[in-house]
Amino acid sequence: MAAPCMSCGAAASYRLFLAGRVSFAREQGLWKAAASGLQTGTRCQILRLKHSPGVTKKNVAALRRESYTVDFIKKQIEEFNIGKRHLANMMGEDPETFTQEDVDRAITYLFPSGLFEKRARPIMKHPEEIFPKQRAIQWGDDGRPFHFLFYTGKQSYYSLMHEAYGKVLHVEERQDQLRAKGLFSEKPKTKDPIGSRWLIKEELEEMLVEKLSDQDYAQFTRLLERLSALPCDAAEEEFVGRFRRTVTIQSKKHLIEPLQYDEQGMAFSTGQGKRKTANAEAVVYGHGSGKIEINGVDYLLYFPVTQDREQLMFPFHFLDRLGKHDVTCTVSGGGRSSQAGAIRLAVARALCSFITEDEVEWMRQAGLLTTDPRVRERKKPGQEGARRKFTWKKR
Amino acid sequence: MKERRGTPNLHEVGRIMLKGMTRLVSRVHKLDPGRFLHLGTQASQCLVAHLNNQVPNESPRAISRTLENDPAKHGEQHVGRHYSIPAQDLETALPHGLPPRFVMQVKTFNEACLMVRKPALELLHYLKNTNFAHPAVRYVLYGEKGTGKTLSLCHIIHFCAKQDWLILHIPDAHLWVKNCRDLLQSTYNKQRFDQPLEASIWLKNFKTANERFLSQIKVQDKYVWNKRESTEKGSPLAEVVEQGIMRVRNATDAVGIVLKELKRQSSLGIFRLLVAVDGVNALWGRTTLKREDKSPIAPEELALIYNLRKMVKNDWQGGAIVLTVSQTGSLFKPRKAYLPQELLGKEGFDTLDPFIPILVSNYNPKEFEGCIQYYLENNWLQHEKAHTEEGKKELLFLSNRNPGLLERLCAYL
Numbered sequence: 052m053a054a055p056c057m058s059c060g061a062a063a064s065y066r067l068f069l070a071g072r073v074s075f076a077r078e079q080g081l082w083k084a085a086a087s088g089l090q091t092g093t094r095c096q097i098l099r100l101k102h103s104p105g106v107t108k109k110n111v112a113a114l115r116r117e118s119y120t121v122d123f124i125k126k127q128i129e130e131f132n133i134g135k136r137h138l139a140n141m142m143g144e145d146p147e148t149f150t151q152e153d154v155d156r157a158i159t160y161l162f163p164s165g166l167f168e169k170r171a172r173p174i175m176k177h178p179e180e181i182f183p184k185q186r187a188i189q190w191g192d193d194g195r196p197f198h199f200l201f202y203t204g205k206q207s208y209y210s211l212m213h214e215a216y217g218k219v220l221h222v223e224e225r226q227d228q229l230r231a232k233g234l235f236s237e238k239p240k241t242k243d244p245i246g247s248r249w250l251i252k253e254e255l256e257e258m259l260v261e262k263l264s265d266q267d268y269a270q271f272t273r274l275l276e277r278l279s280a281l282p283c284d285a286a287e288e289e290f291v292g293r294f295r296r297t298v299t300i301q302s303k304k305h306l307i308e309p310l311q312y313d314e315q316g317m318a319f320s321t322g323q324g325k326r327k328t329a330n331a332e333a334v335v336y337g338h339g340s341g342k343i344e345i346n347g348v349d350y351l352l353y354f355p356v357t358q359d360r361e362q363l364m365f366p367f368h369f370l371d372r373l374g375k376h377d378v379t380c381t382v383s384g385g386g387r388s389s390q391a392g393a394i395r396l397a398v399a400r401a402l403c404s405f406i407t408e409d410e411v412e413w414m415r416q417a418g419l420l421t422t423d424p425r426v427r428e429r430k431k432p433g434q435e436g437a438r439r440k441f442t443w444k445k446r
Numbered sequence: 447m448k449e450r451r452g453t454p455n456l457h458e459v460g461r462i463m464l465k466g467m468t469r470l471v472s473r474v475h476k477l478d479p480g481r482f483l484h485l486g487t488q489a490s491q492c493l494v495a496h497l498n499n500q501v502p503n504e505s506p507r508a509i510s511r512t513l514e515n516d517p518a519k520h521g522e523q524h525v526g527r528h529y530s531i532p533a534q535d536l537e538t539a540l541p542h543g544l545p546p547r548f549v550m551q552v553k554t555f556n557e558a559c560l561m562v563r564k565p566a567l568e569l570l571h572y573l574k575n576t577n578f579a580h581p582a583v584r585y586v587l588y589g590e591k592g593t594g595k596t597l598s599l600c601h602i603i604h605f606c607a608k609q610d611w612l613i614l615h616i617p618d619a620h621l622w623v624k625n626c627r628d629l630l631q632s633t634y635n636k637q638r639f640d641q642p643l644e645a646s647i648w649l650k651n652f653k654t655a656n657e658r659f660l661s662q663i664k665v666q667d668k669y670v671w672n673k674r675e676s677t678e679k680g681s682p683l684a685e686v687v688e689q690g691i692m693r694v695r696n697a698t699d700a701v702g703i704v705l706k707e708l709k710r711q712s713s714l715g716i717f718r719l720l721v722a723v724d725g726v727n728a729l730w731g732r733t734t735l736k737r738e739d740k741s742p743i744a745p746e747e748l749a750l751i752y753n754l755r756k757m758v759k760n761d762w763q764g765g766a767i768v769l770t771v772s773q774t775g776s777l778f779k780p781r782k783a784y785l786p787q788e789l790l791g792k793e794g795f796d797t798l799d800p801f802i803p804i805l806v807s808n809y810n811p812k813e814f815e816g817c818i819q820y821y822l823e824n825n826w827l828q829h830e831k832a833h834t835e836e837g838k839k840e841l842l843f844l845s846n847r848n849p850g851l852l853e854r855l856c857a858y859l
Binding site: 364 | 843
């Protein structure tokens with residue numbers, strides 16, 4: 052699908068990432084999501100919002116590929132800077148020390164949006180991040196291309212591979228020299244496997260401003276792995292480091308409340324939970340017999356349905372602490388199922404104070420500590436419900 | 447240990463008993479994302495895949511059965527154990543008294559086993575020490591839904607049958623105040639209504655329960671049924687019952703006569719009378735029955751209810767009255783009500799006052815163990831995790847030791 056667009060457009064070999072529209076495409080958030088998918092070891096389907104320009108072209112034949120000239124980008128950058136200063140002025144801050152985070156905060160304050168999709172909300176970022184990178188004209192007036200690898204089609208990619216391989220050869224040569232001299236020492240490389248990851252294909256394409264195939268990407272990764280496995284010096288480390296990104300470990304963000312003690316010396320801990328419109332607050336006591344009291348009523352009477360009681364059982368059963376804790380909780384709002392879910396979340400959060408960090412991590416992976424983001428979808432005009440359309444009559 | 451084997455049971459040989467160590471190993475399995483799907487209504491399917499540690503269990507299990515089949519000899523040491531009721535006792539003493547789920551269980555297991563529990567034992571103790579010269583004492587069994595009030599009542603009835611009492615057992619008074627198809631105007635009293643169907647069914651069951659007494663008791667009045675039939679004074683009660691069964695129109699009157707005669711004659715000391723009513727709060731509640739002009743009928747306008755109320759008053763000697771209040775069949779009462787005050791209403795409470803309330807609560811841990819044991823022995827729990835400690839804990843949690851709920855849960859396993 053990419054082929055027709057590569058060939059058409061005779062004069063310019065502009066690589067357009069966007070189907071004519073500016074925003075969304077290269078938000079960092081997209082990469083993060085994709086990168087974390089890679090981290091778990093599976094190559095998941097990476098969203099391709101913008102590539103395959105052939106997709107959008109069918110309907111909009113009249114729309115030409117928009118090209119952003121260098122002057123245009125420069126003008127946008129100037130406008131952005133001026134706009135930033137105006138914004139700082141509006142917010143009463145000092146224009147000189149107005150950072151991008153301040154800009155984001157100001158925009159969310161001035162344009163509050165209830166949209167769920169974060170990428171659809173108003174943003175104000177540097178034009179470099181918004182407009183896709185484009186290649187300048189790659190040949191001179193005489194028609195001769197500047198780069199020696201221009202006729203390969205993917206000049207940046209092949210030049211990068213060439214450079215990397217040159218470095219590999221260089222390192223191996225140095226190793227041979229050292230071995231010849233007898234000063235060679237087998238130093239095992241210790242690289243931190245968790246803290247960083249290789250660039251994913253989209254990131255690499257964005258960096259090189261070129262389209263790559265999966266095999267190209269695989270080759271590239273293999274070469275870099277080979278390079279990093281050899282004993283390199285600082286320059287090569289820095290070269291490899293350009294293609295690695297750090298990865299944040301999710302669970303460290305979770306705060307664990309310390310245990311509290313009441314008058315009798317019994318340890319207890321509170322937690323709050325939400326699900327749809329139900330709010331629950333639970334107090335879990337350290338030593339007990341497995342009694343659960345909800346709004347002053349025993350849980351057997353409050354939840355006559357077995358399914359709700361199973362939900363309540365889930366955190367305790369997961370941690371093998373079925374008969375060991377007493378729970379007192381209050382819940383309001385929602386229906387029977389959402390109240391059960393809210394209490395489950397509150398209980399799981401409260402239990403975090405009683406257990407080890409590993410178990411907290413397991414609970415998080417089990418999904419016990421995540422608020423369920425599903426809420427009722429609004430009804431749209433012209434439809435009978437959120438998704439259901441009116442009965443279609445042929446005539 | 448010999449007495450506990452009813453049938454040889456393979457499960458007991460290879461019990462899977464998890465020690466603490468395996469919990470840690472099993473945690474490794476927990477990280478498998480496929481396991482986290484919450485499984486639906488199959489209650490005991492655990493989320494963790496256990497390793498099978500086939501360690502035969504040496505620690506003492508709860509014994510779930512006892513060979514003592516005579517309720518008179520049941521004592522504290524039998525609490526939590528099941529005793530079986532022989533088949534002919536079942537037919538004679540309890541033709542209509544057992545709750546329907548229990549009847550199904552009896553049919554499945556081919557035996558009727560009741561658990562001995564504290565409230566029943568307490569009642570038995572009182573009954574054994576009743577002074578028959580005093581007016582009949584009223585005992586009210588109350589408790590939340592599914593705690594075992596009806597089955598305790600059946601235990602008492604079995605005891606009394608063994609002791610040769612005359613048993614007047616109304617299985618569910620709620621059935622008499624709702625869903626009645628044919629209401630006739632009473633022949634005896636124009637204000638009241640007859641319920642021929644219910645009365646005749648009850649008479650039949652009463653006959654099977656108390657055959658031997660019916661020929662002994664003699665009627666003390668003459669009753670004229672219609673122009674051609676009448677019952678003379680001095681004829682056995684069996685005739686009245688026969689009349690009621692054959693002539694369905696007069697069944698309600700027959701019931702009324704039976705009740706009156708029994709009340710009168712129990713004070714004489716020929717026999718001892720046990721009045722057992724399940725769901726006695728129906729007598730003072732509301733009914734769902736309506737007259738032809740759609741106006742509601744009060745309970746006292748039903749002849750059966752009117753006579754039963756007279757029975758439940760403690761103005762006679764020579765027996766005992768054991769009652770149960772239940773919300774399950776009741777009309778217009780909130781689900782969470784279980785106290786006698788709430789269910790009987792002011793009128794009923796005043797009429798029944800003074801009475802001895804006996805609370806029937808959920809199983810205590812020993813009884814719970816006994817119940818699970820019983821199911822395991824009968825091979826009722828087929829799930830492989832059912833006899834592990836973990837499985838038991840789950841069942842405990844999910845049913846909160848409520849007998850009725852536990853039975854329903856185990857039905858799925």
